[in-house]
Amino acid sequence: MAIASQEVSPARFSAQLRSHALQTRIMDLILDRGLDVGDALPTESELSAELGVGRNTVRESLKVLQALGVIEIRHGFGMFVAPNNFSALVSGLTFRGRLSLRHKGEEAMELIDVRQALESGLIGSAIDLLTDEHLADLRVTMEAMENAAKKGEPLYEHDAEFHRRLYAPLNNDLLINLMDVFWQVYRKIHLALGTGPVNLEQQTQDHWDIFEAVANKDKALASERLQRHFDGIRLKLKDVAAA
Amino acid sequence: MAIASQEVSPARFSAQLRSHALQTRIMDLILDRGLDVGDALPTESELSAELGVGRNTVRESLKVLQALGVIEIRHGFGMFVAPNNFSALVSGLTFRGRLSLRHKGEEAMELIDVRQALESGLIGSAIDLLTDEHLADLRVTMEAMENAAKKGEPLYEHDAEFHRRLYAPLNNDLLINLMDVFWQVYRKIHLALGTGPVNLEQQTQDHWDIFEAVANKDKALASERLQRHFDGIRLKLKDVAAA
DNA sequence: TTCTAGACATTGGATGTCCCATCTCCTGTA
């Protein structure tokens, strides 16, 4: 079989393009059939037959699509169109970050720059759309963070939750996902470097300050305090990297 | 062979985790050996032997790493640590965008929001670091855009180049890559929708306006004009999606 | 010295086989 003859089979196209083309064909198949998030894809064997390529080849593309967050593979059950989620990017970006830290750690700094720009740039819009409910959620998160700090527990999750909820009013999944990715990458790099001494109280106070500005709907102050928050993170990262 | 017995072989771990673990092992191998961008990885067979898994299995993970931009695979030659590049993300994000357009196109709008926040948020820092050389590059790009517009050619590439150069002073590869990804995704979605009527002159003038503000180092004005630029894009996208 | 053809190493792809994870449904029991 292998009816690859259908296409002109340019043979000059680099293999990389062929591989990429297969991924595209599968994505097109999903779109053409009107499959939506949660819907099941054909089985590997069916895809292999329909696309005229071996099952291993199909599997390689499917794994890539899984890594790209396009589909979700459930062993023994089937494959499904995945909900939006960028967790896949974490691996790649983390690798980049760790690779760069061997040199000068510049790329890790770039990541902070992007986070800073995104967050301080969007805080104004977020405040515009902020409701009392959102604010209540934020306060709950802050209280949880404070409790954790008193117990000497790491604040990773609460910190992430705070930033996630801060931008929830924007109702922008892409943004939330991106920020989550950056956050996780930063955390992994930080852990890989070995955490320096952390001042839990200072960290909590920083967030309370931001919270206060947001609660008062003071856009300029909130933006400024976010800027400083990231400046602090940047300095800390520089210290750790130097050690 | 298949000396998987080395590890406890938990067998209870979901397959997804095992797959992810293999990718991580390969990345760790790269980092442990001190391989740098451009260096060659062991061959597929060697990896298969070293990691104690079949070549097909290794290949699946390698394809994923390629898709994540971690490695570069050259048919018939070998595999190498890839330079930083996020082009892989384009596929996944484009798929998301097209999927969302079947509904209300919200996710495409989210993409514009993120671009707007990034660009208008960072233009200030970019202007701070702007040199005459950067400015000259920008002017060249603008002149090329104007020429293309006069000939009625599409401005896609010049548009992308303009934004790329606008933030070149920041020397932040992550940012440039991200913006490139967003831009390409936007373009693909736009093409998939069928381009509506485009006003080349207006588009060029928008960019000249931004250029002027940047050349005058007027941060506030540049930021505002960038905001309006994206507002225009957003409106246009809404029109096309509605049609 | 320069160009070309072929050997070689390495990845690309196909097929078959077996294993094992998950779900479904049916049966037996309370």
Place this chain on the structure above:
DNA sequence: TACAGGAGATGGGACATCCAATGTCTAGAA
């Protein structure tokens, strides 16, 4: 009747092996 447990079907996971395709490098000829 309702619930629990297990058998079977479905379908992905892993592997071995073959051959094809391709980029590199080298040896030989002009």
